[in-house]
Amino acid sequence: MIVATWNVNGIKSRIDNVAAWLESRQPDVVCLQELKSTDETVPREPIERLGYNVATHGQKGFNGVAILSKRPIEDVRERLPGDDADEQARYIEAVISTDAGALRIASLYLPNGNPLGSEKFPYKLAWMERLIAHARNRLALEEPFILAGDYNVIPMPEDARNADDWRGDALFQPESRGAFRELVNLGFTESYRACDEADGTYSFWDYQAGAWQKNNGIRIDHLLLSPQATDMLVSASIDKEVRGWEKPSDHVPVMVQLAA
DNA sequence: ATGCCTTGTCGCACAAGA
Numbered sequence: 091m092i093v094a095t096w097n098v099n100g101i102k103s104r105i106d107n108v109a110a111w112l113e114s115r116q117p118d119v120v121c122l123q124e125l126k127s128t129d130e131t132v133p134r135e136p137i138e139r140l141g142y143n144v145a146t147h148g149q150k151g152f153n154g155v156a157i158l159s160k161r162p163i164e165d166v167r168e169r170l171p172g173d174d175a176d177e178q179a180r181y182i183e184a185v186i187s188t189d190a191g192a193l194r195i196a197s198l199y200l201p202n203g204n205p206l207g208s209e210k211f212p213y214k215l216a217w218m219e220r221l222i223a224h225a226r227n228r229l230a231l232e233e234p235f236i237l238a239g240d241y242n243v244i245p246m247p248e249d250a251r252n253a254d255d256w257r258g259d260a261l262f263q264p265e266s267r268g269a270f271r272e273l274v275n276l277g278f279t280e281s282y283r284a285c286d287e288a289d290g291t292y293s294f295w296d297y298q299a300g301a302w303q304k305n306n307g308i309r310i311d312h313l314l315l316s317p318q319a320t321d322m323l324v325s326a327s328i329d330k331e332v333r334g335w336e337k338p339s340d341h342v343p344v345m346v347q348l349a350a
Numbered sequence: 351a352t353g354c355c356t357t358g359t360c361g362c363a364c365a366a367g368a
Contacts, residue, residue, distance in 0.1 A: 099356075099367085100356080100357050100358075102357090102358090103356085103357065103358090124357095124367085126357065126358065150358090150359090151357090151358055151359060151366095152358085152365095152366075152367095202366080202367065202368060203368095204366095204367080204368065242367095242368070256368090259368070260368085261368065294368070296354090296355080296367095296368065297354090297355035297356055297367095298353085298354040298355050298356090299353090299354050299355090300354090308368080310368080337356095339356095340355090340356080340367085340368080
């Protein structure tokens with residue numbers, strides 16, 4: 091089965107691209123981020139027509155995450171635990187039954203954190219601490235579990251075409267990278283890196299300054315696999331050609347194939 | 351470069367993104 095994550099930068103503006111990609115790639119489970127829509131205004135029909143169930147946690151204008159699945163979506167939970175005052179729609183988790191048993195999957199949109207010096211950077215770091223605490227609890231269940239989404243973290247210099255351009259950016263701060271490392275080191279496998287894919291393939295290219303044409307990208311969309319999910323890992327890949335489509339998102343789908 | 355695009359908003363300029 092194929093499990094993917096894709097920050098679509100507005101589901102209403104991207105619905106034709108999303109439907110075309112679903113139809114051609116036929117993924118089993120897809121985590122979406124940046125819906126920029128409420129639950130009521132997400133265009134479900136073009137997705138459901140292709141055979142997908144849809145679970146959304148939307149928000150007007152900003153954020154918003156979803157899980158699409160050909161199989162039934164069960165036990166849906168919204169919001170990351172740890173801060174009841176946090177109103178931003180950045181996390182949804184559910185359980186999906188497969189031929190190999192139950193798979194727990196989360197779609198997350200980690201805060202950007204820019205600009206440094208604003209309240210946004212400590213919010214990002216606090217959100218990462220909440221994610222680490224929740225992930226620790228989930229790993230204790232010892233089940234196949236995938237944390238997929240837009241992490242807004244460049245893990246290593248080789249995950250950027252020009253790492254020096256990002257030295258002053260929240261996505262490449264030592265604190266951001268350290269928290270990401272701490273998360274992975276709880277026992278997750280960062281699937282794309284683990285599959286030893288070649289450097290130079292990214293998951294985001296800015297709309298500005300011809301970043302796509304120059305391949306001036308960064309790899310910030312990741313699928314983290316629990317040990318039980320890692321046992322099923324066959325391959326990892328990035329559908330970078332989607333960035334060259336008409337009216338593209340600035341992110342492209344990242345995916346794993348699992349033996350299930 | 352506070353720049354360069356793109357999306358969404360109780361639009362007619364601005365916030366937010368990364």
